[in-house]
Amino acid sequence: MSRQGGGIGTRMGGGETKIETDRRRIRARMAKLRRDISAMAVVRETKRSDRVRHQVPAIAIAGYTNAGKSSLLNRLTGAGVLVENALFATLDPTVRRADLPDGRSVTLTDTVGFVRHLPHQLIDAFRSTLEEVSNADLVVHVVDGSHPDPESQIAAVREVFGEIGAAEVPELLVVNKTDAADPLVLNRLRRTAPNALCVSAKTGDGLAELLDVLVERVPRPEVEVEVLVPYDRGDLVARVHEIGEMLDVDHRAEGTFVHARVGPALAAELDRCTTAPSSQTRRSTATTRPRTVASSPSIGA
Numbered sequence: 001m002s003r004q005g006g007g008i009g010t011r012m013g014g015g016e017t018k019i020e021t022d023r024r025r026i027r028a029r030m031a032k033l034r035r036d037i038s039a040m041a042v043v044r045e046t047k048r049s050d051r052v053r054h055q056v057p058a059i060a061i062a063g064y065t066n067a068g069k070s071s072l073l074n075r076l077t078g079a080g081v082l083v084e085n086a087l088f089a090t091l092d093p094t095v096r097r098a099d100l101p102d103g104r105s106v107t108l109t110d111t112v113g114f115v116r117h118l119p120h121q122l123i124d125a126f127r128s129t130l131e132e133v134s135n136a137d138l139v140v141h142v143v144d145g146s147h148p149d150p151e152s153q154i155a156a157v158r159e160v161f162g163e164i165g166a167a168e169v170p171e172l173l174v175v176n177k178t179d180a181a182d183p184l185v186l187n188r189l190r191r192t193a194p195n196a197l198c199v200s201a202k203t204g205d206g207l208a209e210l211l212d213v214l215v216e217r218v219p220r221p222e223v224e225v226e227v228l229v230p231y232d233r234g235d236l237v238a239r240v241h242e243i244g245e246m247l248d249v250d251h252r253a254e255g256t257f258v259h260a261r262v263g264p265a266l267a268a269e270l271d272r273c274t275t276a277p278s279s280q281t282r283r284s285t286a287t288t289r290p291r292t293v294a295s296s297p298s299i300g301a
Helices: 018-054 069-077 127-134 150-163 183-192 207-217 231-243 264-273
Strands: 058-063 094-099 105-110 138-144 171-176 223-229 245-251 256-262 282-284
Touching (some): 058 069, 069 105, 150 171, 150 183, 223 231, 231 256, 231 264
Parallel strands (some): 058 105, 138 171
Antiparallel strands (some): 223 256, 223 282, 245 256
């Protein structure tokens, strides 16, 4: 009788038990959270479409929970993301835009940590992270070098990559926390993963080499153009600097001569609004799936 919660305002009127009331409230709360998640999915898709339209490559920083992904993002971009020595300190993706040493812009996304045998009921909660990984141009797979068995964590993360359809996304393995790692473990990792980079987000060791590899691994714009841009369209030159790869620039009497690699959309706009020089070439140099978001500091700043 102590669990009878009936009365005015309850679903069943007199006689509804407290357990039934609690279950009804829980179901209502779950329904509201599902609606919120669906609304967030629309926002994420809008932002992702904007990144695709502006054609800046996307890098997802992924890995096992507590591997130091947020620390690495902070070290590369000064993002100021929360860093804690705890599981799932990051629960929502953080996207920051930055510039590579060669001047190209990229986006870096800090994702929630993965775990072994990710429960299917958590898939909706992690969907934003999973989408960022599966839609990235390059995944920086961060490994905790101080863990006694990092190989098992690598296998667990790659298993999740396969489950979410990200197994085909190019991967760069980065062993973090080398300042606290056992030298024997690091030597073992170097033998099993000879292409892995060893870094320390805490001390900055190895980050220069990481940046050099990112320059080589990040996809380049597809179209190479040589155009003469009128001076009243300086906005186009600024966009080439911002989202393209400038190869040469020369200020002439008729306008600004630009030799660059850009995405198809910007190349078409340059065609419509510019004057061709005496010789003009345009050829495909790479295949990329470009992305972008709002500006932020340069990498390594």
